[in-house]
Amino acid sequence: MTWLITGGAGFIGAHVVRAMLDVGEQVVVYDDLSTGDPNRVPEGVPFVKGSTLDRDALDGTLVEFGIDGVVHLAAKKQVAESVARPLHYYRENVHGLQNLLEAVTAAGTRRFLFSSSAAVYGLPDVDLVSEDTPCVPINPYGETKLVGEWMVRAAGAAHGMATASLRYFNVAGAAGPQLADTGVFNLIPMVFEKLTEGRAPVIFGDDYATSDGTCVRDFIHVEDLASAHVTVARALGERGDGTDLTVNIGLGEGVSVREMISLIGEVTGYGPAAEPTVSARRPGDPARVVASADRMREELGWTARYDVREMVASAWEGWCLHHPEARR
Ligand SMILES: NC(=O)c1ccc[n+]([C@@H]2O[C@H](COP(=O)([O-])OP(=O)(O)OC[C@H]3O[C@@H](n4cnc5c(N)ncnc54)[C@H](O)[C@@H]3O)[C@@H](O)[C@H]2O)c1
Secondary structure (H helix, E strand, O other): OEEEEEOOOOHHHHHHHHHHHHOOOEEEEEEOOOOOOHHHOOOOOOEEEOOOOOHHHHHHHHHHOOOOEEEEOOOOOOHHHHHHOHHHHHHHHHHHHHHHHHHHHHHOOOEEEEEEEHHHHOOOOOOOEOOOOOOOOOOHHHHHHHHHHHHHHHHHHHHOOEEEEEEEOEEEOOOOHHHOOOOOOOHHHHHHHHHHOOOOOEEEOOOOOOOOOOOEEOEEEHHHHHHHHHHHHHHHHHHOOOOEEEEEEOOOOOEEHHHHHHHHHHHHOOHHHHOOEEEOOOOOOOOEEOEOOHHHHHHOOOOOOOOHHHHHHHHHHHHHHHOHHHOO
C-alpha cells in the first residue's frame, strides 16, 4: 500500500515514516515545514511541501501517488500557544483536517489514522485512563483533537473508510540523535534545558495526592509509538472498510515528576546538580494521567519495547547533538 504521512517531517512523523518503510509499505511525506525539518525525510521517499489548508495540493498528491491510506500527524501541538491563539489552532488542526477528509473521501482512500492526544481527557480523575473515560478537554489544543476524532469517525462511517484515532500520552526518546524532538515543550527537554543552563529543574507543585506529591505521567518511546501505527494500520486492513478504532498509546506506567528528574540526573551524569526546586502548581495540570494500555495490548497484540530510562537516554543524545555544551 502507499501511505500519505502528513507531518512526516516532524518529530513523530519521521519515526512513523521509518516504521512503515521497515514493514515494506510505500510512503509519501506531505508537510508544510512549519515546524518540520526536510532532513528527517529519508532519501528516496517522495516529499511534497504543502499545507493541509491547500485542497488543490492535497487532491493532486492523492492522485499523483495513488494513495491508499493516510496517517495524519500534521498539526499544531503546543497547549499554551493554543490558549493564546485558539483560532489558529482551530484553523490548522480542524479546518486542515476537514480539507484532508474531503480530499480523501473524494479520492476513495480506504484507511485513515489520526494523531490524537491524551489531552482529549482533560483532568481525568481515575487511576488508569481507558478509552471509555469521558473526554472533557480543558484547552483549545485538546478540543481540536477531540473534534478531529469526531470528524474522522463520522467521515469514515459515511464513506466506508476504516479509521482510527491514536491517543498518544507523553512521547519521548528518539531512534537516533538526529531524529530527536528539538522543541522544549514538555518535562524531559525542560529539565535538560535547566541543567544545560546550570540551573535547578523546577517542580510545579509537590502537594498533589500522589505517592511523592508531584504529578504523575505516562511516557512512551517514540519508536514504540511508531510501531503502534503499524499495528493499527494492519488491524484496519484486517477488519476492513467501516472499522473505527480508538486506542490509547502509553506504557500504562506512572512516573512522577520527581522520579523523572532524579532519573534524568542519573542518566545525564548531572546527579546532585539535578536536585529540583519546588514552586507553585500551574493551573490546569492534572495530578495523574496514566493510560490503560489494555486495548492495544489485548485486542491488537501490541507491546512497547522501551522503558523510561531508554527514553531519557536517547532524548539526551539528541539534546547533546544540538547543545554540545550540555554533555558532562
Ligand atoms: N509530541 C507529543 O508528545 C504529542 C502528544 C500527543 C499528540 N501529538 C500529536 O502528534 C502529531 C505530531 O506531533 P510532533 O510531536 O511530531 O510535532 P511536530 O511539530 O514535530 O510535527 C508536526 C509536523 O506537521 C507539520 N505541519 C504542521 N501543520 C501543518 C499543516 N497545516 N500542513 C502540513 N504540515 C503541517 C509540521 O511542519 C511538522 O513537520 C501532532 O498531531 C500532535 O498533536 C504529539
